[in-house]
Amino acid sequence: SILLILAVGQTFVIATSGIDLSVGSVLVFSSVVATIATIGVGEAIGDPESPVAVFAGLGAGLVSGLAWGVLNGFLIAVARIPALIVTLGSMGMAMGFAQIITGGNDLRGLPAALTSTVGSGRLFGVIPYLVIISAVVAVIAALVLNKTRFGRYTLAIGSDEEATRRQGISVRVHLVKVYALSGLLAGLAGWLSIARFGATTINGHGSANLDTIAAVVLGGTSLFGGIASIFGTVVGVFIPTVLKNGFTIIGVEPFWQNVAVGAVLIAAVYYDQRRRRARDRR
Numbered sequence: 581s582i583l584l585i586l587a588v589g590q591t592f593v594i595a596t597s598g599i600d601l602s603v604g605s606v607l608v609f610s611s612v613v614a615t616i617a618t619i620g621v622g623e624a625i626g627d628p629e630s631p632v633a634v635f636a637g638l639g640a641g642l643v644s645g646l647a648w649g650v651l652n653g654f655l656i657a658v659a660r661i662p663a664l665i666v667t668l669g670s671m672g673m674a675m676g677f678a679q680i681i682t683g684g685n686d687l688r689g690l691p692a693a694l695t696s697t698v699g700s701g702r703l704f705g706v707i708p709y710l711v712i713i714s715a716v717v718a719v720i721a722a723l724v725l726n727k728t729r730f731g732r733y734t735l736a737i738g739s740d741e742e743a744t745r746r747q748g749i750s751v752r753v754h755l756v757k758v759y760a761l762s763g764l765l766a767g768l769a770g771w772l773s774i775a776r777f778g779a780t781t782i783n784g785h786g787s788a789n790l791d792t793i794a795a796v797v798l799g800g801t802s803l804f805g806g807i808a809s810i811f812g813t814v815v816g817v818f819i820p821t822v823l824k825n826g827f828t829i830i831g832v833e834p835f836w837q838n839v840a841v842g843a844v845l846i847a848a849v850y851y852d853q854r855r856r857r858a859r860d861r862r
Contacts, residue, residue: 585714585772594796595725596737598805602668609644609677614640615687617640619633619690652667717768791820791841798815798844801813
């Protein structure tokens with residue numbers, strides 16, 4: 581569920597022919613900010629289990645993720661720095677700030693009102709709330725991508741940025757919005773992560789960047805922009821997850837998991853290139 585939310589934001593970014601390598605680090609940073617806000621507000625009002633503290637943490641996580649997304653978008657769209665360089669830099673910065681704030685140690689002490697409901701609770705005792713939240717995010721994202729002007733502009737920029745600009749569309753402003761959306765969803769994922777694990781996970785999302793890119797590309801979104809599918813991303817999220825879980829079940833060393841996901845990603849990009857060439861020849 582958490583990986584899916586990250587991948588939804590990545591889908592919009594890749595649809596513009598961009599890339600966001602910072603989502604995993606922004607998740608970690610946002611989870612740290614959300615944890616500090618939750619505990620701090622709980623202590624300030626004298627009720628650590630208060631819903632006010634829980635929602636304060638959510639707000640803090642969303643704002644911190646949004647801030648990183650806006651920064652990425654500004655540097656890419658306005659300063660014209662390549663997305664690969666910008667998000668690679670913000671990946672290191674976000675993780676570094678998270679480690680500085682925490683001293684490299686995971687923060688704990690989150691209220692049970694968060695962990696026992698959002699983190700491990702189930703609707704009617706059957707459907708995990710994490711699944712429900714991620715499904716709602718995916719459905720809304722699919723509607724936005726396919727039925728709104730925002731989605732059409734996103735795909736248009738990925739297809740031909742210059743032609744989109746000549747149509748009078750503010751490409752720079754839209755790119756900032758797209759990267760802001762990716763950061764916002766990374767912030768939400770950070771809040772869900774602390775709800776799920778009851779603590780920050782400083783070193784637990786090292787492969788999130790690779791996993792989200794793999795999920796998006798395997799789901800049919802073109803790495804060269806202009807073609808995207810949220811439903812495909814939902815399906816694509818299962819592939820790296822199933823690969824890793826399968827390797828764990830059969831006793832393969834964890835080091836081989838990233839090797840497998842990386843190989844699958846390369847194969848998916850190769851297939852996408854062949855599909856694009858075949859389409860261009862027609």
